[in-house]
Amino acid sequence: MSTTPIPYKIYLDENEMPTAWYNLRADMKNKPAPLLNPQTLQPMTAQELEPVFCRELIDQELDDTNAFIPIPEEIRDFYKMYRPAPLIRAYCLEKKLGTPAKIYYKFEGNNTSGSHKLNSAIAQAYYAKKQGLTGVTTETGAGQWGTALSMACSYFDLDCNVYMVKCSYEQKPFRREVMRTYGATVTASPSMDTQVGRKILAAHPGTTGSLGCAISEAVEAASCKPGYRYVLGSVLNQVMLHQSVIGLETKAALDKYNVKADIIIGCAGGGSNLGGLIAPFMGQKLRGEADYRIIAVEPASCPSFTRGTYAYDYCDTGMVCPLSKMYTLGSGFIPAANHAGGLRYHGMNATLSQLYADGLMEAVSVKQTEVFEAAEYFARIEGILPAPESSHAIKVALDEAIRCKETGEEKTIVFGLTGTGYFDMYAYEKFHDGKMEDYAPTDEEIAKGLSGLPTV
Numbered sequence: 482m483s484t485t486p487i488p489y490k491i492y493l494d495e496n497e498m499p500t501a502w503y504n505l506r507a508d509m510k511n512k513p514a515p516l517l518n519p520q521t522l523q524p525m526t527a528q529e530l531e532p533v534f535c536r537e538l539i540d541q542e543l544d545d546t547n548a549f550i551p552i553p554e555e556i557r558d559f560y561k562m563y564r565p566a567p568l569i570r571a572y573c574l575e576k577k578l579g580t581p582a583k584i585y586y587k588f589e590g591n592n593t594s595g596s597h598k599l600n601s602a603i604a605q606a607y608y609a610k611k612q613g614l615t616g617v618t619t620e621t622g623a624g625q626w627g628t629a630l631s632m633a634c635s636y637f638d639l640d641c642n643v644y645m646v647k648c649s650y651e652q653k654p655f656r657r658e659v660m661r662t663y664g665a666t667v668t669a670s671p672s673m674d675t676q677v678g679r680k681i682l683a684a685h686p687g688t689t690g691s692l693g694c695a696i697s698e699a700v701e702a703a704s705c706k707p708g709y710r711y712v713l714g715s716v717l718n719q720v721m722l723h724q725s726v727i728g729l730e731t732k733a734a735l736d737k738y739n740v741k742a743d744i745i746i747g748c749a750g751g752g753s754n755l756g757g758l759i760a761p762f763m764g765q766k767l768r769g770e771a772d773y774r775i776i777a778v779e780p781a782s783c784p785s786f787t788r789g790t791y792a793y794d795y796c797d798t799g800m801v802c803p804l805s806k807m808y809t810l811g812s813g814f815i816p817a818a819n820h821a822g823g824l825r826y827h828g829m830n831a832t833l834s835q836l837y838a839d840g841l842m843e844a845v846s847v848k849q850t851e852v853f854e855a856a857e858y859f860a861r862i863e864g865i866l867p868a869p870e871s872s873h874a875i876k877v878a879l880d881e882a883i884r885c886k887e888t889g890e891e892k893t894i895v896f897g898l899t900g901t902g903y904f905d906m907y908a909y910e911k912f913h914d915g916k917m918e919d920y921a922p923t924d925e926e927i928a929k930g931l932s933g934l935p936t937v
């Protein structure tokens with residue numbers, strides 16, 4: 482072991498930053514199941530995906546064999562403006578906890594959009610521009626993805642149309658204004674702009690919308706306007722591929738100081754940040770070079786891994802997207818209100834789903850109030866105000882560190898701190914006022930969601 486003291490922040494030099502994304506699927510013996518065409522139930526072909534997605538992104542989506550995909554220079558240059566993200570040794574937290582565990586976190590909140598989502602947004606905008614497109618459409622729930630995409634599109638001079646779930650549009654006016662500052666058009670969904678929006682509004686006047694509905698509107702808008710494509714901020718394998726930059730940097734930083742992680746923890750919404758963080762470590766595990774405990778953390782109100790089923794399902798409520806084999810609660814499952822908007826998705830990335838089915842990783846679900854307790858504890862010691870989503874990982878990292886204190890084990894814990902919580906103060910307010918509630922779906926509600934699974 483190296484005797485060099487480990488700094489509070491491990492930064493990489495620019496020339497140590499990754500030059501290729503790592504495609505974990507290349508090292509998997511059991512490949513994730515292919516996307517299926519919802520009409521024919523046959524694997525989706527590149528041609529079938531072309532009207533909706535960008536060409537090079539389709540190639541990445543369908544690529545199960547190439548382990549390394551070079552990061553184009555234009556994207557690497559953009560990354561250099563806000564990366565490498567620091568890997569922080571939580572010395573202060575360790576001391577406060579009195580744990581022999583060594584705790585590290587990879588902080589992805591150092592950019593204006595405030596989360597890891599910019600890593601994929603800039604890649605997706607780049608390929609859209611390269612293809613000569615005019616613009617892209619997308620949906621946003623909590624608003625982080627829409628913000629990241631607006632930044633990426635303004636950089637490459639692309640038009641960006643964001644369908645924002647109406648209740649967020651009204652509750653988070655500042656997120657909306659950040660998007661408009663970067664030149665995006667933000668429409669409250671459901672809207673009168675699309676056929677599907679008008680239909681939903683006619684059936685449910687006064688509805689405040691849902692993510693599933695916003696997806697359907699964004700997909701329709703992209704397919705009706707020449708020169709536009711639809712882009713997505715998580716769930717897809719291409720997004721997880723771009724997010725591998727998180728794990729590659731983390732591993733390079735640990736290797737620089739000869740540190741070997743024991744436990745790697747991340748929150749799981751659609752799975753892209755966790756998949757990106759663990760990618761190179763899981764690769765070693767698959768190749769038999771090293772072993773790690775890998776833990777996905779999800780909200781008790783939306784427990785795809787821990788209470789869902791591994792089956793083909795629709796990725797959206799409108800059932801227009803391809804079918805994906807994943808851990809799911811059913812595309813009709815409406816999670817109870819939860820302040821970690823980025824984790825309210827009924828399904829999970831297909832690659833992570835296969836790894837979980839093969840017993841290569843663990844998952845736990847945690848309650849909202851204990852997540853905010855952990856968030857506040859962390860903020861008061863480490864200074865960073867964490868996003869509610871990220872705080873799911875903090876909660877489990879604290880639990881593991883406390884367990885080490887009890888057993889005297891000197892484990893090395895690494896967790897992903899995906900973003901900052903400045904736009905989530907309404908949620909923090911509820912927590913401080915004692916008005917935050919813990920919801921968990923009943924077995925009946927889960928069964929009802931799963932009863933709508935397609936037969937494949």
Ligand SMILES: *Cc1c(COP(=O)(O)O)cnc(C)c1O
Pocket residue numbers: 595596597598625626714715716748749750751752753754755823824868870871899900901
């Ligand atoms: C979107 C988001 C998540 C969820 O990420 P996935 O890649 O979908 O699992 C976590 N944290 C923050 C801060 C987010 O914005």
